[in-house]
Amino acid sequence: MRILVRGAVASALAAVVLTGCGGGKESSGKPAASPTRASSKAPGTASGAPAAEGGDTVGAAGSACPLPVAFTTADKWRAKPVKLDGTALDALAKQGPFTMACEIDAKPAGNIGYLRAWTSTAAKGGTPRAALEAFVTADKNASKAAYTEIKAGSLPATEVVYETYSKLLDESKQEHALAVITPSGAVVLHLGGMDTEEHKEMLPAYELAKKSLRLNSQ
Template sequence: MKRYVARGAVAAALAGAALVGCGEQQESASRNPSPAAGSTSGTSTAGTSPAPGRIAVTKDGRVGAPGTVCVMPVSFEPAPDWKPKPVPRLAADSPLASWTKHGPFDLACEIDAKPAGHLGYLRAWVQNSSTGTPRAALESFVGADRTASRATYRETKAGSLPAAEVVYETYSKLLDESKQEHALAVVTPRGTLVLHLGGLDTQEHQDMLPAYELAKRSMRLAS
């Protein structure tokens, strides 16, 4: 019963949220808000967001390329009805700034699953560095979450790009249980990107996995 009460509370809060969150609180009521459209991430890969009324993806349905609402080192295809939004650039002294950072990574874009009927986000995190390996990037990303455990890494491909992937668990205080997470990393000439899929709980996460897999297999360098 507690699980369903918590799910209902989070769903209600998500509908009126106004700012983004990260870490364990990514899927909770106070840290799962939506940023204003038209903002940039504040990273070296960020570009000018489209003017109001312009589409958030390219004509072929991709997000991440120059001219889209989220400019990233890579582009990929979002799942139907998932809505990409940029993350607002926050001043370093803002009390909310830490919510858009995860270890050395800055949150550049979140793709909201609510319009598709799920409670969760596919989030793109970027780092300026173009050195190191995808595995090392993932280890840094997972290590920044003190609740992370049971991490399993493997080498893989994101489209044709060399990548690393991790499946792990984090602990949710909201639900008083562990939940599954997926993330992959690629290192590009324009920086390192980690694509992360969370979710309110493990069931919600598994329901959203097809969207993560679509982004993974359709990924390519942004042009």
């Protein structure tokens, strides 16, 4: 029954995915292939799952999505920039003071979900905690947020684990996000997923991005 529900939800989400903006909702079409992961476990991996194998570098000049930071994506995850087109759908790429700049699609690796990078120039000189709180509280469906001060790569960061309520699934699902402050403003990396099961399967990719995060000027 759960497989049927997940399939129906994936089809419904495909109908509302952003056009020309890369998608503000999780999209459909989960491939049959399983994600490729390394055999060793990464220390600190939130899920306890095997570490994700490294793929492309995102964020650096010449990459799919130039950003104030750079990080390594998991193998087979595919990045693409988010381009606003001046339509009402642009609202799906806004969350509080943040604008979605890049999304890294997990479907080629076998999962339904995205790791997304959001940027904001409004938080120059602010703190990672304040930036992340602004991002999370802008989602009216967010709850049970637990914040932690961490290092993302060598950068001071704040991380949050929280839940959002999905009307399509009629259940809450887990989310992870972290924020860092750069000379260009704040950057949030956010991992969603169609549901908590998908989310947990994708956590190694999020942990890889967190571990490899760095300023582009470095």
